Amino acid sequence: MFFDVPRDGATALDWLAFEQSGILTTAQATGLLTEGLVRSRIRTGRWRSICRGVLLTGNGRLTRDQQLWVAVLAAGAGAVLAGTTAASEAGVRGLPREPLHVLVPAERRAARAVLRRLPIDMAPVHVHRSSVLPAEHLQLGRPSRTTTARALVDAAGWAPNEAQAQAVLAAGCQQRRVLPGELRDVLAALARVPRRRLIVQTVEDIAGGAEALSEIDFVRLCRRYGLPRPDLQRRRTDAAGRARWLDAYWQAYQLHVEIDGAHHMDVRQWAADMRRQNDVWTAGDRILRFPAWLVRARPAEVAADLRRALTAAGWRPVAPAAPRG
Structure with missing residues (x-):
């Protein structure tokens, strides 16, 4: 020990x-x-x-818990775990374990020189400063951290790119660790959070039902290419009386879209998907299926398929208003 x-x-x-x-x-x-x-x-x-x-108070290698304590104590008074580190401690799965993120009040100067000289068995530590750190954004613990909602908003702002920013928000909501309303409350207090516009839009997409990152990409695709917005995660009862959830559904045009992640390549998942697809077809709806990577990598191709299917079902795009003289 x-x-x-x-x-x-x-x-x-x-x-x-x-x-x-x-x-x-x-x-x-x-x-x-x-x-x-x-x-x-x-x-x-x-x-x-x-x-x-x-x-x-020992001489062994640092455990994960000990590394968290080193991070906050080395950063100085008022430091708390934040970003993906705090979100992971709150139970959000699938987030990067390194570097460790620490948040300190803006008026304090963190001991950055100390944190640059950590031993090899210690994860790197990134220190962030904020002038907005109210008590309601803090979660008492060992060590203390920001709340899950604040941690996810900060993590999205600090992420290396927009895709990872969206992934962090989607993970927290999809795993039921935070509600969109809690994220909105944090955003209301943070007027200058990085990527604020993207985070706000992503939270609204999540609130509308797009809880998986692929579904968020799909909503953005529809908006970008002028397609009607579908209902997301629509509940439906199949022929056997079981509840099913449709990824995206246009009720007016009886068009159902499934967005398949990597887990759909598993043989058992593939068979279940085919049974569900057959159930949709026999009920009279059309169904299109797209892999999540295609939605992100080739959105124009996906949009073209959607446009053809919606048009065949009777949808007509709204003509742009004539320019005023």
């Missing part, structure tokens, strides 16, 4: 080390022990110096 679990008769140091996964600041340690005793434990190898001002 890296540190002892407190038992009866445990000291204040034992309890603090337990609460912080064995990671202490030098100030915390010297507040409970003499400076000489702290130096002795480091010199003899009982404790380990991680970086300036941060200690491990």
